[in-house]
Structure formats: structure tokens, C-alpha cells
Amino acid sequence: MNISNDILKYNLKNVYFLVGTACGGKTTMGKLLAQKYGWIHFNDNWNEPNFANWEAIQKGRRKEKEGESEVQDMEAYFNRDPQEFVDGLNKMTSEYAEYAIIELIKLSQKNTVVADLHLPADLLQEISEYNKVACLLADPELIIQDYYERDDHRAIYEAIMKLENPEKSLENMNNTFRLGATQTIEEIKASGLFYLMRNADVTVEERLMLLEQHFGLV
Numbered sequence: 001m002n003i004s005n006d007i008l009k010y011n012l013k014n015v016y017f018l019v020g021t022a023c024g025g026k027t028t029m030g031k032l033l034a035q036k037y038g039w040i041h042f043n044d045n046w047n048e049p050n051f052a053n054w055e056a057i058q059k060g061r062r063k064e065k066e067g068e069s070e071v072q073d074m075e076a077y078f079n080r081d082p083q084e085f086v087d088g089l090n091k092m093t094s095e096y097a098e099y100a101i102i103e104l105i106k107l108s109q110k111n112t113v114v115a116d117l118h119l120p121a122d123l124l125q126e127i128s129e130y131n132k133v134a135c136l137l138a139d140p141e142l143i144i145q146d147y148y149e150r151d152d153h154r155a156i157y158e159a160i161m162k163l164e165n166p167e168k169s170l171e172n173m174n175n176t177f178r179l180g181a182t183q184t185i186e187e188i189k190a191s192g193l194f195y196l197m198r199n200a201d202v203t204v205e206e207r208l209m210l211l212e213q214h215f216g217l218v
Contacts, residue, residue, distance in 0.1 A: 014113060015113045020136040029207065033212075034114055040107055093120065094120065
């Protein structure tokens with residue numbers, strides 16, 4: 001970004017960041033922290049397409065911000081090469097970061113904010129403190145198991161089921177999840193940022209306590 005990272009860090013001093021993979025518990029923990037401490041919960045689903053209106057989507061064209069290609073229909077969207085899919089999302093993440101940071105600065109001037117969103121690990125290390133960033137991760141196979149069970153993701157599954165070869169398209173999306181989650185986990189582990197892997201043996205309450213300890217709240 002063009003603004004000095006020191007200036008950004010100062011203006012984001014009232015923001016706690018929750019980042020990581022899908023199904024890692026970011027939204028759940030964000031809501032719980034906001035409710036318990038009276039914080040603002042900043043949540044984004046910028047990279048979740050709205051597939052509720054199937055007919056409108058079939059007639060429309062989804063243009064990719066990276067300018068390298070256009071996704072003209074859902075067949076093309078869900079059947080992209082997994083690495084191309086992940087690279088496209090990463091590029092949108094970088095572009096979205098500036099918007100998100102501006103919003104967080106505005107929200108956090110007089111309030112504490114817990115931000116549940118997608119930001120690169122290297123950027124977070126530059127604009128925040130170690131004890132204000134937590135990475136919540138889930139194993140790729142767990143993501144595949146749980147992703148479409150969420151109410152806000154059901155429309156995506158339903159869209160895939162209307163494709164010409166839904167089983168093939170679903171497997172392609174699963175491979176995209178595997179690739180994207182594996183890359184995210186490797187990036188976060190290499191960064192040295194604090195992280196928690198979702199584990200069935202650890203309750204929601206226990207995970208919340210671990211986050212509170214990391215954030216210095218208890």
C-alpha cells in the first residue's frame with residue numbers, strides 16, 4: 001500500500017484480526033468475542049459469489065479483476081484449473097485489502113473491532129502486532145466435509161448441482177479447496193503468526209479461551 005505501514009499500524013491499534021482458512025472458525029469466534037466484549041464484528045464474504053438467482057447468473061458475465069480472463073457462465077467458473085482459481089482469489093484478496101483496511105480504520109477510531117476476513121500473512125505482520133492476529137485453520141478434508149453445510153454456502157452447492165456434470169465440478173471445487181487451504185496453512189505456519197488448528201477434541205469455549213489468552217484479554 002502507498003500509506004506507511006507504521007501509520008496503518010497506529011490507526012489499526014484497536015483492531016483484532018481473525019484470518020485463516022474456510023471453516024476454521026473465524027466467524028464463530030468473531031461473533032463470540034464481539035458479543036462478550038461489546039466489540040464491533042467486521043465480517044466479509046467478498047469472495048463468496050451469490051448464486052441464489054441462478055437464471056440471472058446464467059445470463060450474466062462475471063469479469064475477473066485480474067484482467068486475464070472472463071468467466072462467462074457457471075460451467076466455466078466451477079471448472080477452472082484449481083491453481084488458476086486460487087491465484088484469482090489471491091489477487092482479489094490483495095485488491096480487497098485496501099478497502100478493508102480503510103473500513104477498519106474508520107470503524108476502530110472510537111471502538112474496538114474484531115475483523116474476520118481474508119488478508120495475507122505478510123501484510124498482517126506489517127500493519128498489526130503479533131498478539132492482535134490469530135489464524136484459525138482447518139484441515140482441507142474437514143473444509144470439504146463442512147463447507148456446504150453452512151447456510152450461507154448452500155446456494156453454492158445448489159448451483160454446482162445444476163451444472164452439466166455436477167460430480168466432476170464438485171470434485172474440481174474440492175481440489176481447489178485442498179490446494180488453497182494447503183497453501184494458506186503453509187504460508188501461516190512459515191510466517192510465525194499465532195494459529196489454532198480446528199480440532200474436534202477442543203470445544204468452542206476452549207478455543208475462545210485460547211484466543212482470549214493470545215489477545216491478552218484474560
